[in-house]
Amino acid sequence: MAVGEHFDAIVVGTGFGGSLTAMRLAQAGRSVLVLERGQPHPPGSFARTPYEMRTNFWAPERASYGLFDLWAFDSLDVILASGLGGGSLIYANVMIRKDERTFVREDLGDGGYEDWPVTRAELEPHYDRFEALQKPQRFPLDAPAPYASAAKTHAMREAATAMDLPCELPPLAVAFAAEGQAPAPGRAIPGGEQNVHGTPRSTCRLCGECDLGCNYGAKSTLDLTCLSEAWRLGAELRTCCEVRTIAPAERRDGRADGYVVGYRQHLAARAAHPAHLLDHSEQEQRAVSARQVVLAAGALGSSRLLLANRASLPRLSPALGTRMSANGDYLALVRNCRVNGENGDSRWRYLQPSHGPVITSSIHVDEQSSRCARGYYLQDAGAPAFAEWLWHELEVPADLWRARRGIVRALLDRLRGRRDTHRAALAGEMFGDAHDSAAMMPLLAMGRDLPNGRLRLAGERLELDWSEAPSRDYYDCVRESLGELAAALGGELVADPLDRRRRAVTVHPVGGCAMAVDPRHGVVDPWGRVHGHPGLWVADGSVMPGPVGPNPSFTIAALADRFADAMIEDGER
Ligand SMILES: Cc1cc2nc3c(=O)[nH]c(=O)nc-3n(C[C@H](O)[C@H](O)[C@H](O)COP(=O)(O)OP(=O)(O)OC[C@H]3O[C@@H](n4cnc5c(N)ncnc54)[C@H](O)[C@@H]3O)c2cc1C
Ligand code: SF4
Numbered sequence: 200m201a202v203g204e205h206f207d208a209i210v211v212g213t214g215f216g217g218s219l220t221a222m223r224l225a226q227a228g229r230s231v232l233v234l235e236r237g238q239p240h241p242p243g244s245f246a247r248t249p250y251e252m253r254t255n256f257w258a259p260e261r262a263s264y265g266l267f268d269l270w271a272f273d274s275l276d277v278i279l280a281s282g283l284g285g286g287s288l289i290y291a292n293v294m295i296r297k298d299e300r301t302f303v304r305e306d307l308g309d310g311g312y313e314d315w316p317v318t319r320a321e322l323e324p325h326y327d328r329f330e331a332l333q334k335p336q337r338f339p340l341d342a343p344a345p346y347a348s349a350a351k352t353h354a355m356r357e358a359a360t361a362m363d364l365p366c367e368l369p370p371l372a373v374a375f376a377a378e379g380q381a382p383a384p385g386r387a388i389p390g391g392e393q394n395v396h397g398t399p400r401s402t403c404r405l406c407g408e409c410d411l412g413c414n415y416g417a418k419s420t421l422d423l424t425c426l427s428e429a430w431r432l433g434a435e436l437r438t439c440c441e442v443r444t445i446a447p448a449e450r451r452d453g454r455a456d457g458y459v460v461g462y463r464q465h466l467a468a469r470a471a472h473p474a475h476l477l478d479h480s481e482q483e484q485r486a487v488s489a490r491q492v493v494l495a496a497g498a499l500g501s502s503r504l505l506l507a508n509r510a511s512l513p514r515l516s517p518a519l520g521t522r523m524s525a526n527g528d529y530l531a532l533v534r535n536c537r538v539n540g541e542n543g544d545s546r547w548r549y550l551q552p553s554h555g556p557v558i559t560s561s562i563h564v565d566e567q568s569s570r571c572a573r574g575y576y577l578q579d580a581g582a583p584a585f586a587e588w589l590w591h592e593l594e595v596p597a598d599l600w601r602a603r604r605g606i607v608r609a610l611l612d613r614l615r616g617r618r619d620t621h622r623a624a625l626a627g628e629m630f631g632d633a634h635d636s637a638a639m640m641p642l643l644a645m646g647r648d649l650p651n652g653r654l655r656l657a658g659e660r661l662e663l664d665w666s667e668a669p670s671r672d673y674y675d676c677v678r679e680s681l682g683e684l685a686a687a688l689g690g691e692l693v694a695d696p697l698d699r700r701r702r703a704v705t706v707h708p709v710g711g712c713a714m715a716v717d718p719r720h721g722v723v724d725p726w727g728r729v730h731g732h733p734g735l736w737v738a739d740g741s742v743m744p745g746p747v748g749p750n751p752s753f754t755i756a757a758l759a760d761r762f763a764d765a766m767i768e769d770g771e772r
Pocket of ligand 1: 217278280282286295442501749
């Protein structure tokens with residue numbers, strides 16, 4: 200295949216690592232090509248109906264080029280995104296910095312699991328820079344209704360107090376208020392339309408649909424922030440372009456000079472998108488080159504690319520694929536929440552999980568307070584209103600039974616020829632007390648499991664050897680705290696599939712191309728440079744040498760920003 204174009208830098212993937220890197224390199228005046236396998240998803244285009252969802256999965260082998268990418272390994276299910284903006288399109292917006300006490304330095308040669316070759320102090324300026332760009336806001340619980348009436352957020356705070364644990368309203372990459380204005384739902388964000396899609400943005404409508412993609416542009420997704428800035432500065436953004444091969448480029452004198460990147464265009468997915476977000480060529484197989492190539496295809500994506508290209512990149516570390524962590528993710532539900540009324544009577548406690556963004560609060564059990572000495576976070580998780588309708592189905596038989604007298608009376612009236620034309624009371628009665636959908640809430644926990652997973656290729660199939668067994672103490676601790684949280688919320692805990700199926704599910708996979716000073720222990724050095732292959736970099740969740748602990752995207756972005764400093768310096772030589 201002929202190598203057509205040459206760039207200073209090629210960035211593969213547009214999640215937190217890729218988008219930030221592309222922006223920084225474009226700001227430094229580099230010619231940048233960004234390759235993203237998924238499609239653009241402007242606000243307003245995210246699927247909401249079953250009809251739309253049926254093609255909203257990433258399965259190119261079935262000509263489906265949608266947003267959700269799902270994996271079912273032996274003991275771990277993984278949920279990812281595919282699209283311009285990567286995981287930011289479906290994430291829950293939480294931006295928490297990694298606890299400084301968890302940048303641990305264990306001796307890997309002596310059976311340790313994690314050795315972080317960077318410190319929190321070194322990352323601090325990079326966190327600050329990304330924060331200034333994303334302008335996160337905390338859920339404005341003190342503002343008048345509808346914010347003040349967020350029952351789930353109040354309940355989390357009260358439960359944390361009862362458990363004697365700190366609870367914060369974490370910074371969220373969501374606009375509740377336009378700049379200089381008070382929070383108000385659905386207000387236009389001035390200048391919001393200045394993005395790669397040209398789509399207007401408005402403030403958060405508290406609809407709980409963040410994990411399906413925000414149709415209002417209230418989330419500061421990376422296509423609307425970093426990638427728009429990179430594009431304004433001249434970076435080329437090509438979607439529907441899936442990278443397959445990476446090989447050193449050779450000059451005529453035989454010396455290595457950058458890399459050739461081969462990619463496949465998903466031609467069938469291009470039709471609906473504007474030319475400035477597509478490859479100008481309609482060839483299916485393409486090859487381009489650059490002096491610097493930055494892999495930012497995510498923990499699974501970058502590890503897989505390197506595993507598949509090992510023959511062309513012979514000096515890759517033997518540690519490739521190792522140190523995979525599920526970031527300690529654990530999903531649960533609290534159901535049947537009750538509270539004692541003023542007269543001592545017990546009544547339902549309605550948490551209304553669909554009211555507000557998906558996550559509004561975070562309780563931290565730190566390393567000192569944790570019984571297993573590994574810290575974790577407990578967060579409320581909302582869900583779209585249609586999920587409440589699904590949960591409501593559970594109580595329909597009981598509601599109908601309770602409304603039986605009214606129903607029978609209505610039928611008898613009909614048989615007797617008596618007509619009561621006003622049926623509103625009966626209709627309301629048939630909804631019962633709606634406690635199955637409203638006196639409940641999904642809960643999310645995450646933290647420091649042991650990064651003992653290993654990704655490998657079996658032919659073309661990606662496999663993950665991972666087991667929760669070494670992290671059992673950690674999961675037991677988390678389950679115990681979730682039980683206490685459920686009790687403090689007045690409800691019962693319905694635990695994660697991990698308990699029933701010995702399988703975990705994660706939305707935060709990290710590792711696979713871990714950072715390490717010693718190439719025997721990690722794929723990249725502490726500046727993201729692939730050991731043994733100058734000019735090749737990795738900048739995404741795969742470089743974590745262990746779990747981040749809290750939601751990882753902020754730390755991924757901070758590390759990518761640090762790596763970008765080195766890329767810029769390297770490009771100047
Ligand atoms: C439902 C959900 C909620 C979440 N909530 C939060 C949260 O509140 N806070 C938080 O910090 N984190 C959250 N996360 C996790 C967060 O989204 C990820 O940690 C983060 O996106 C990882 O960033 P990344 O740069 O490593 O890669 P990704 O964001 O995964 O991006 C990788 C990109 O590379 C593309 N790609 C892959 N392979 C190729 C290829 N061969 N060629 C071209 N492109 C390729 C992918 O399509 C994707 O766009 C959530 C995740 C999910 C699924
Ligand atoms: S709650 Fe709704 S409007 Fe607000 S950020 Fe989430 S999806 Fe967007």
